[in-house]
Amino acid sequence: MNPTIRAVIDTAALRHNLGRVRELAPRSKVLAVIKANAYGHGSVPSAVALAGADGFAVARLEEAVALRAAGLRHRIVLLEGVFGTDGLRQAAHHRLDLCVHEPEQLAMLDAWRGDHEFSVWVKVDTGMNRLGFKPAQFPRALSRLSACAAVAKPLTLVTHLANADDRDDATTREQLDLFGRLTAGVPGERSIANSAGTLGWEASRADWVRPGLMLYGVSPFSDTTGQGLGLRPAMRLETTVIAVKDVEAGERVGYGGAWTAPRRSRLAVAAAGYGDGYPRNTPSGTPVLVNEQRAELVGRVSMDMITIDVTHLPRVLVGDVVVLWGGGVPVEQVARAAGTIPYELICGVSQRVHLDVR
Ligand SMILES: Cc1ncc(COP(=O)(O)O)c(C=O)c1O
Incomplete structure (x- = not known):
């Protein structure tokens, strides 16, 4: 018997939507955001369907561990990083990339004595005022990470857009400009765009795009649907x-x-x-x-x-x-x-x- 209520997940739609990301950002690598159980679509089956992505991003350690337990070997980025030595030990064990956005995380990496080198996505706050080093703190964070033996070089440089879903809002342009100034001359790949950036802001499609919502066939813009953007609802x-x-x-x-x-x-x-x-x-x-x-x-x-x-x-x-x-x-x-x-x-x-x- 069919269960009474079901969420039917169309894995071909997930693959199609990843293809749409590739069309829009042909020179970028794709970090598929599959946190929160792949936005309700089931993290492991979604990851398997999206295996053509260059990596996955999740918010929490447990989400990444579940992907590793299912045998996924891609790069996996922890968007919030980890806190505490136990988290760091697990991240090393499961070969997880860390987002570093907070001075405490710098201190934790400085104190790390294991032989694992962490791939670090260092985040600068260009206006979202959520995670990330403030612009004034950023150069110091970069130099500490560059000097830290536990950290692989070069770093990946990251920021997150606050208003990219509003194509007329000046904030995105300001964030992009500030990010450009703060990272000028710093070696390493860049990552800025979420779905709205990938779809609407060409200048945000840097070395890595980080789409979530659009992979599931849904529009981040309030004036259109996923279908209107060439996506298929999954x-x-x-x-x-x-x-x-x-x-x-x-x-x-x-x-x-x-x-x-x-x-x-x-x-x-x-x-x-x-x-x-x-x-x-x-x-x-x-x-x-x-x-x-x-x-x-x-x-x-x-x-x-x-x-x-x-x-x-x-x-x-x-x-x-x-x-x-x-x-x-x-x-x-x-x-x-x-x-x-x-x-x-x-x-x-x-x-x-x-x-x-x-
Ligand atoms: C840091 C970061 N990057 C990318 C995304 C993906 O965003 P979206 O689902 O709007 O594409 C999120 C999701 O909230 C995020 O927190």
Whole structure:
């Protein structure tokens, strides 16, 4: 029996999207960002599908260890680096590249006495004000790392863009200029672009691009979908109808009676709710597909169920397939309706959703 709710993962779409990155950035190496369970797509199967990338990036040590345990031998970069000697020991054991963004991490590397040389991606904060050495600290960080016996040379020089998803925002240009000034004459490869940089800012496609979202076929820009950018959505979240019922005009539906039937209506109850990662604040009117035909969510999303107005559809039966996003329902559209971003929806698919990797 099919599991009630499943995220169908299209590995051919992942490969296609990697190909799109290669087209856009033919001179760059690709560090495929597969943190957070590959944005909900399953980290190991996604890594296997994206094996043509030049390396992988994850946020946390455990994510990298899981990839090594699955036999992946690519370069793996820990985007947050490690803290503490135990983390460093594990990074050495699993041959992980480290992002270094913090003075404590410099001290830790200085104190390292093992024989492993770490490949280091040193990060400068050019305006994001999250991770990275401040511009004033950066030259000192570079000279300490250059003098550190535990660090392989040359370093890779990294920054992260804060606003690249807004093609009119001057911040990206300022970040690129500052990064250029701070790294002028410093040996080593450069890495700047996330998906929005890769797609929208040619000057950010340096030696390494670091796409995440676009690999999953989703747009980082709010005015278009992945499809509009030549990408193919890799996740289809689908479930089944578990009840069909009629309500009279004026009857209220679901918790809080948040939707009132404007006419005699037929409703399909589908097995999906915020317990699966379908956001509770998704409003009435948000599109879904029932048997590949468009219908609308009505009433409040509960933990395990949603209600869909199927009055206009010919015959809807228990067991029919409902698509919540992917295919004809762009996740970007659902995210906008729910007042969030597509990153949050795909990453937020919960553990009880079966990943059906194809
Ligand atoms: C440092 C870094 N690089 C690249 C990415 C990939 O970003 P995106 O998914 O927008 O392509 C992320 C994701 O948040 C990141 O933190």
